[in-house]
Amino acid sequence: MKNSEKKSIGVFDSGFGGIDILRGIVKELPQYNYIYLGDTARAPYGTRSKEVVFDFTKQAVDFLFKNNCDLVILACNTASSEALRKIQREYLKKYHPEKRVLGVLIPAAEETAEKTKNKKVGVIATERTVNSKAFERELKKLDRKIKVFQAPCPLLVPIVEAGERNSKATDIILSGYLKPLIKKNIDTLILGCTHYGILEKNIRKITGKKIQIISEAKILPKKLKSYLERHGEIEKKLGKNGKVRFYSTDITDKFILLGSKFFGKKIKVKKVELN
Ligand code: DGL
Numbered sequence: 001m002k003n004s005e006k007k008s009i010g011v012f013d014s015g016f017g018g019i020d021i022l023r024g025i026v027k028e029l030p031q032y033n034y035i036y037l038g039d040t041a042r043a044p045y046g047t048r049s050k051e052v053v054f055d056f057t058k059q060a061v062d063f064l065f066k067n068n069c070d071l072v073i074l075a076c077n078t079a080s081s082e083a084l085r086k087i088q089r090e091y092l093k094k095y096h097p098e099k100r101v102l103g104v105l106i107p108a109a110e111e112t113a114e115k116t117k118n119k120k121v122g123v124i125a126t127e128r129t130v131n132s133k134a135f136e137r138e139l140k141k142l143d144r145k146i147k148v149f150q151a152p153c154p155l156l157v158p159i160v161e162a163g164e165r166n167s168k169a170t171d172i173i174l175s176g177y178l179k180p181l182i183k184k185n186i187d188t189l190i191l192g193c194t195h196y197g198i199l200e201k202n203i204r205k206i207t208g209k210k211i212q213i214i215s216e217a218k219i220l221p222k223k224l225k226s227y228l229e230r231h232g233e234i235e236k237k238l239g240k241n242g243k244v245r246f247y248s249t250d251i252t253d254k255f256i257l258l259g260s261k262f263f264g265k266k267i268k269v270k271k272v273e274l275n
Pocket of ligand 1: 015018078079194195
């Protein structure tokens with residue numbers, strides 16, 4: 001295979017939150033080439049309908065396929081909850097059987113099922129993800145005895161995007177979301193949204209040390225590594241120049257500023273249209 005035909009790994013999110021997940025992946029697997037796509041012009045997805053989340057996600061996947069990605073990771077929990085299964089079962093099967101699209105939910109659910117002892121699990125996520133019950137479905141598939149307590153947290157994405165992590169109001173709002181879950185005696189909490197990893201320290205202050213926090217940015221890189229080890233047919237097609245390219249449907253100061261912060265170094269972003 002010529003170098004120009006080598007494939008990149010596509011990473012998609014509704015906005016820039018997924019760059020936090022990409023950073024972890026690049027740290028663990030720096031040799032591969034990556035294309036990150038954020039649909040900033042149409043984010044947030046978390047308050048949209050199932051149908052719209054599916055359509056937007058499919059457009060994003062098509063863009064990444066066209067840009068030489070045969071393996072795409074949906075870093076967005078909302079897209080993973082509402083679009084992934086349909087994309088895998090219907091779209092890929094029919095049109096792209098050689099390509100793969102993976103999400104963040106199953107890796108997080110697997111880690112949780114391994115770690116929970118009392119089998120009481122909390123999930124915080126966007127309204128769309130909570131309503132989809134996708135985390136509950138995946139956790140119960142792994143262990144039917146697991147009880148899942150979910151809390152939609154619509155204010156957390158705007159808080160992170162406004163850079164308000166350190167304000168007092170953030171901790172008050174977080175307490176309001178987390179206390180009902182803590183009262184259910186959960187021993188494990190899934191941060192089921194790209195942005196929530198940024199709030200992990202604030203969350204830890206409220207939950208205390210007894211509750212284990214499952215953060216996708218920490219889990220996904222090792223799960224992807226193990227996936228590539230098990231799927232040599234995909235791995236061998238991947239380019240290994242260590243290049244990372246960023247695309248977004250809108251280029252805002254916030255995308256560059258917070259994206260660079262999430263990625264750990266300054267990023268350059270190209271604008272694209274998806275529809
Ligand atoms: N990326 C979304 C998620 O992980 C959060 C932002 C949004 O609602 O678009 O669910």
